[in-house]
Amino acid sequence: MIPAMQERNSQTGARCGPANGRGDYAKVVRRIKEWGQELGFASIGIASADVSAAAPWLLRWLALGRHGEMDYMAKHASLRAEPRELLPGALSVISARLPYWPDAADAEQVLADSELAYVSRYALGRDYHKTVRQRLQKLAERIRLEVTALAPTDEGFACRVFSDSAPVMETDFACRSGIAWRGKHTLSLVRSGSWHFLGEIYTTLPLPPDVPIADHCGDCRRCLDACPTGAIVAPYEVDARLCISYLTIELHGAIPQALRPLIGNRIYGCDDCQLACPWNRFARPAAERDFAEVRNGLDSASLAVLFAWTESEFDARLEGSAIRRIGHER
Structure with a gap:
């Protein structure tokens, strides 16, 4: 499961260029999606910066203590629930999806071999924070350079890039922007699976939002049944205190x-709900080399060898x- 459990130092905001509400913003959105595709993103969508519908769920989750020792989740709850505290005047969120499924050893075969170490598939390649952030920064720069011609105005606009680097409700934005739906394991999901990273650009541009896509989970509950520790306590509800990703990383x-005894050979993260x-049967190896290429043979490394490092x-x-x-040490 994972990337959503992390929060680190956020990127600084940048004054990008002009915008005051006039101009062809539908055309701006079309161009942003074209630029995103050129940069390798699988999909780009637009959502309103208003997260008032999702905030009560976050507060309930925290009140139940399901965040465990991730104190930053509670400490920065107000920032997560109010995007304008991270970017004053934020009106829109550009949500981006970048697949990461690696060209790796069969995950289930590794899990079945007690002499091998299982590492969550998202961590087999390069640190995704850097790759996603760099792509989003390039997209933000493209917006800065070209949006003036598409939506001529007389006031500056601002934008701020995030790649799992600050208190952002990224799954909510992904779902409301129409680039994914929320699976019962709480991860964002598309018809080619859930093996992808998300990133966001907060902006003060008044971009028209996209329409959310339908949930295609139906009556399926395979992710709930597969969780080794029962961390998915109900559809769309995870207790991090039971999640192996939390236990081995956070x-x-x-x-x-x-x-x-339930952790088995999982030394960094857990993917059982996704597997x-x-x-996810329709997933294909990522086009991005940073994610497709496995580093140091960690897709099927010997537990004994890793322990001796x-x-x-x-x-x-x-x-x-x-x-x-x-x-x-950990």
């Missing part, structure tokens, strides 16, 4: 004794990897 203390999803080996081998942030 939790800084000892893993509860009762959950340890069980029928839509020294701290210096850990740091050197995982340079540029999202895994490095948890540190050698």
Whole structure:
């Protein structure tokens, strides 16, 4: 499961150019989508910056303590629930999707071999934060350079890029922008599966929002049934305290004794809910080399070999990897 559990330092806002509500913003949106496709994004959508419908769900989740030790989730809840605190005057959110399914060893075969280490598929390539952020920054720069001609105005507009780097309701934006629907495992989902990263650009441009797409999960509950620890406590509800991704990545203390036998050979993250999803049968290796290419054989590495790594080996081998942030000791 994962990327949505992370939050790090946000990108600074930038004054991009003119905008005051006049001009052909429908054409601007069409061009933004064209530019996004040129940059390798699988889809781009537009949503309103208003998250008032999703905020009560977030507050309820926090009140139930389902965020565990991720104190930053509670600390920055107000920022997550009010995009204008991250970008004053924000009106629209450009939501982007970038597939990451790697050209890797069969995940289920690795899980079945107790001598091998299972690493969540999203972490087998380059750190996605950098790749997604760089693409979004290029898109924001393109908007800055070209939107003036499409929507001539006399006031400046602002934009701010996020790649799982600040308190952003990225799944809500993805769903409302029409580039995905929310699966029962709470991850964003499309007909080619859930193996993708999301990124956002907050902007003060008054862009017309896209129409959400339909939910295609139906009566299926394979993700709920597949979760080793029962972390998906109900459709569309996850208790992070039970999630193996949380236990192996976010939790800084000892893993509860009762959950340890259920973790198996999963040393960094867990993908069981995604592997069980029928839509992921249609996934294809990512076009982006940063994600398609597996680093250091981590798709089917020996547990014994990884356990023997020294701290210096850990740091050197995982340079540029999202895994490095948890540190050698863990």
